[in-house]
Amino acid sequence: MQASELYSITLACLTAVAAGLIGSFALMKRMSLAGDVVSHIALPGLGLALVFRINPLIGACATLLLGTFLIWYLQRRGTFTTDVAIGVIFTAALAIGTLVTPSEDLIEALFGGFQSLTLGWFLLGVIAVASVIAFVWGFRHKLIVGLFSTELAAATGIRVSRVDLCYLLMFSLTVLLGLRFLGALLVGALIIVPAAVGRQLTHTLGAFLTVSSVAGVLSVLIGFLVSRYYPAIRIGSVTLHLALGPAIISAATLLFLLSLLRKKI
């Protein structure tokens, strides 16, 4: 394995840790679908950046930031309902993103792929992951009280809307980290599916966060190994093409199905 490949897979695993933490809180905040909206908003930016030959991550970052503030504003006004957001923002972002993305890049923008990393990008990625983890750790008490009741949190002196904005920004940062190898359509799943595994298997907050992160890392590792060593599997007359992004999310889904075998009390 080359150094650049090693950087790439290491950063993917670290991203899975961040996604597990952020996803656990998304599940508890009942905003797992709002997360999908955030990730889809990255697509038009990604496409436009490809058209104008800028770094795609910068384009995605710009529209993500826009989307984050939009969702925060709607949430704050109390008019935010996930089904409306799904119906409008999500599909519009997907349509516009597909329109502007050059067709040869479209599959990768939607479903991700394996790209090797330079040391500089790797270090930048590590810093991003570290800030997501530091946020969850540093804000955990405020997040916990806010989850229980925003009103009680406000009465305790927590600036709820500011904490919400920080959380959404960290959510978007996690999406941005995952976008590189999972694409706009699948990155939301890395945030939600491992967290769903965590919730299925645990009863305490600490265990929930840990299991979600571990499930995320396992999914990435299984997906990476399968797509690297068995890129195409023939089952009878059907050939399964196991590209990295779909392989990771399939692995996560498999873990979720296995977790369902354990009966929740």
Next chain:
Amino acid sequence: MSEIKGIGIRSQFSFQFELKQSWPEPMNLLQVRNLSVRIENKTILENINFELGAGERLVILGPNAAGKTVLLKTLLNLFPYSGEIVWADVRLGYVPQKIDPERHLPITYKDLLKSKCKILNVSAVRIPEISESVGLTKAELETPVGHLSGGQFQRGLIGFALIGDPQVLLLDEPTASIDEPGEEHIYNLIHRLQDRYNLAVIAVSHDLSFIYRYATKVLCLNKQGLCVGAPQEVLAPEILSKLYGEPVSYYHHDHTTHPAEH
């Protein structure tokens, strides 16, 4: 060491409290003047005036949609208002009426009390004492909040409010949750906590028997403060019918002394 210090502070408090009670005009913990609240161009509260003295139990009474909860939250500085709300240098504890946590939320009252300690930057050593004082067992403290009964849940909320050593407790409809047989009634619990922690209380309620048994002062509310005074004076049938817009009366057979008469 910190325990001893804590007791010292508390006894000093009760000393001050007695002194204040014997003064002709006790210093107020809270002074509200000409308070009005408008939310989205709708007047919710208009020209409210009242005060809260040390050790008092003020009950805010009124029909549905009278603005009782809004008044409580405005006192907590959760809504913009015009007029004056002047708190003495006191810490507040808030017990909301109803929270509907997700059943599978893996969060316990132990987590919540600990988190509040961290947020307020106070020591967590008093958590066992506070949970004991609201009647929450160790097992209940470690049960996810969504699995607790209504009564246990409410005790936990009161415990959460007591973290940070408040001097005033604000409760929204404390008698709304259902008590289980064998559990201490919520009136008695609040009363006991008030004595133990030397608290003044502001409670929203439309439970007239709660007011008769418990309040030292009543604020009748129907957007405007209709009256403020002792329960016996305030709960006259004509005021109640004005408040609720229909003849209402509450027959109270006064055989025993109740807290309002002390």
